[in-house]
Amino acid sequence: MSEVSEIPIREKNIVLIGFMGVGKTTVGQLVAKKLYRDFIDIDKEIEKIYGMPITEIFKKVGEAEFRRVEKEFIVNICNHQTLKIISLGGGAYLQEEVRKACLSKCIVYFLDLSWESWKERLPLIIDSRPVLQNKTLHEIEDLFFKRRRAYSLHNSKISTNNMDAETIANNIVESIKFAWDIYQPQGE
Numbered sequence: 001m002s003e004v005s006e007i008p009i010r011e012k013n014i015v016l017i018g019f020m021g022v023g024k025t026t027v028g029q030l031v032a033k034k035l036y037r038d039f040i041d042i043d044k045e046i047e048k049i050y051g052m053p054i055t056e057i058f059k060k061v062g063e064a065e066f067r068r069v070e071k072e073f074i075v076n077i078c079n080h081q082t083l084k085i086i087s088l089g090g091g092a093y094l095q096e097e098v099r100k101a102c103l104s105k106c107i108v109y110f111l112d113l114s115w116e117s118w119k120e121r122l123p124l125i126i127d128s129r130p131v132l133q134n135k136t137l138h139e140i141e142d143l144f145f146k147r148r149r150a151y152s153l154h155n156s157k158i159s160t161n162n163m164d165a166e167t168i169a170n171n172i173v174e175s176i177k178f179a180w181d182i183y184q185p186q187g188e
């Protein structure tokens with residue numbers, strides 16, 4: 001397959017990044033529906049490849065191999081597909097190649113949630129996020145703030161505190177339509 005180059009903004013993939021549990025998967029699905037686009041959740045695709053959930057992949061295959069497959073999968077989609085809504089896993093964007101591919105070929109939205117709000121969500125996600133297991137709350141807090149450096153490389157930031165998924169998705173749709181109209185007005 002040949003590489004996609006000079007992608008018109010209206011056709012670019014939209015990529016959601018941010019820490020585990022901020023709502024990338026939930027919101028991504030809603031954005032895809034609202035924009036009549038296909039949704040790709042990278043974790044779900046990797047689970048399909050291995051035929052097991054992420055927690056099992058980490059146990060049986062190991063994190064290093066998971067990261068290698070994750071990177072290859074994302075870079076390949078960025079280089080060869082358009083018009084998709086893509087939710088990354090929270091750790092994917094720490095890899096430089098992933099950041100470069102996303103920023104050069106897609107529009108990257110950072111879902112921002114405060115540490116205080118995020119802490120309330122921990123019980124919902126702890127069992128399915130191996131990276132959070134066997135860590136103290138302090139260690140998780142360190143990781144939360146350390147990762148913000150990578151997430152600061154984005155095209156747009158959406159603050160999500162005290163907002164339900166539907167509202168966040170509506171904000172993204174509104175923001176993207178605004179960008180489309182500025183950079184590629186309809187009829188051009």
Ligand SMILES: Nc1ncnc2c1ncn2[C@@H]1O[C@H](COP(=O)(O)OP(=O)(O)O)[C@@H](O)[C@H]1O
Nearest residue numbers: 019020021022023024025026027124163164165
């Ligand atoms: N805006 C929101 N408000 C409250 N809970 C949410 C919101 N978005 C997602 N959730 C919940 O938080 C958990 C993690 O959401 P998920 O979409 O899997 O996040 P991510 O993909 O970023 O890890 C799920 O239980 C989901 O139902």
Ligand SMILES: O=C(O)C1=C[C@@H](OP(=O)(O)O)[C@@H](O)[C@H](O)C1
Nearest residue numbers: 019020021089090091129130131
């Ligand atoms: O941040 C991470 O290192 C991870 C985030 C998870 O995805 P979500 O961000 O969708 O929870 C999943 O990819 C895996 O458990 C590792």
Ligand SMILES: [Mg+2]
Nearest residue numbers: 024025043089
């Ligand atoms: Mg997810």
